[in-house]
Amino acid sequence: MNPFEENRIMSLDVMRGIAIFGIFLVNMLSFHSPFLYLDPFSWWQSPSDQFTYILIDIFAQGSFYPLFALLFGYGLIILRNRTIEKGLSFIPLALRRFSILLIIGIVHAIFIWHGDILVNYAVFGFIFLLFIKMSAKSMMVTGFILWLVPNLFLSFLLLASGGDIPIYNQMEARESVEIYQQGSFMEITEQRMADWYAVNNPANGIFMLFSIFSFFLIGGGAAKLRIVERIVELRKPLKLALIFFLTLGFSLKLLPYILDRNIALEYIQDAFGGPLLAIALWILISLILCRQEMAKRLAIFAPVGRMSISNYLIQSLLSTFLFYSYGAGLYDKISVIIGTILVILIYAGQILMSRYWLKGHRYGPVEWLWRSLTYKKLQPWKVKGRKF
Secondary structure (H helix, E strand, O other): OOOOHHOHHHHHHHHHHHHHHHHHHHHHHHOOOOOOOOOHHHHHHOOHHHHHHHHHHHHHOOOOHHHHHHHHHHHHHHHHHHHHHOOOOHHHHHHHHHHHHHHHHHHHHHHHOOOOOOOHHHHHHHHHOOOOOHHHHHHHHHHHHHHHHHHHHHOOOOOOOOOOOOOOOOOHHHHHHHHHOOHHEEEEEEHHHHHHHHOHHHHHHHHHHHHHHHHHHHHHHHHHHOOOOOOOHHHHHHHHHHHHHHHHHHHHHHHHOOOOOOHHHHHHHHHHHHHHHHHHHHHHHHHHHOHHHHHHHHHHHHHHOOOHHHHHHHHHHHHHHHHOOOOOOOOOOOOOHHHHHHHHHHHHHHHHHHHHHHHHHHHOOHHHHHHHHHHHHOOOOOOOOOOO
């Protein structure tokens, strides 16, 4: 194994690879339908589509972005430590790194897909630098407080209101279908920007600070404690934590289906249930990877994780080409089940493609460009002694 491979923590790559699948599973609902504006149970009326949506809602919605945020924070601390070990200054490097990620995200949001998350990660990355010197405990406690307190306050307000605030817009949904199915590239770009702003306006930005940035801090604190590296040592308390987070997370995720589907319970479901399951999934994968036989099986996800940004952008390019008018024009013409099958097929292709690519290259194409611009020089790309 070459030195580059030896320096990687495979479990983090495996988790990134699994997170990319979960993110794609949820994003597919917005790729093929105006999910931003519709009521899923009136828009998709077949029992099979509704059942598939419920599975996605319970097991994936609101869970994989927090998981990726945990990993992002964890990775930033690892990058900081390695940068300092090399005798380099971390802050200028990090500022370049986030600036480049911001540019990639802006291009993605404007010209490819409105559901971009890279802009948010870049902006929160800049803010994270203000907390980077915190102790592990302070960083994790700050993250948990930032997540729990505002979300508890908002949950109580929504419950007090009765939870009957309308959150769906049938007219906006129909307009989206017309434009994405038949509009020109410019019309689609205008709609894409309107959809992006509907999610990324200043008010929603505050919610994202609670739901995404807080997990940067929790992940960063976990990295300072070296939790992934000490997983065997911490196995017993982590098993107890896993049971707690799984039980509470699933209970909260099921609330709208047990009690009532209203905005208050759906907010609690996503704001608390999703992140709790994200933490549980992180612990579960880490514990599974302690077993050598299971680690070998889950290793198939590692190449996808090493090329996570490239794979994320490829998912957007393929999906928008399939569904928008300038491609196959299948927007709002497929079921939830077909969309889910497409996710599985495309992701399986990404597993094969990523594995093949990394036999001859150190980085994915976007990761190589990002790294080269960050360090202001072209990075070694090809794996020595291998032909591609």
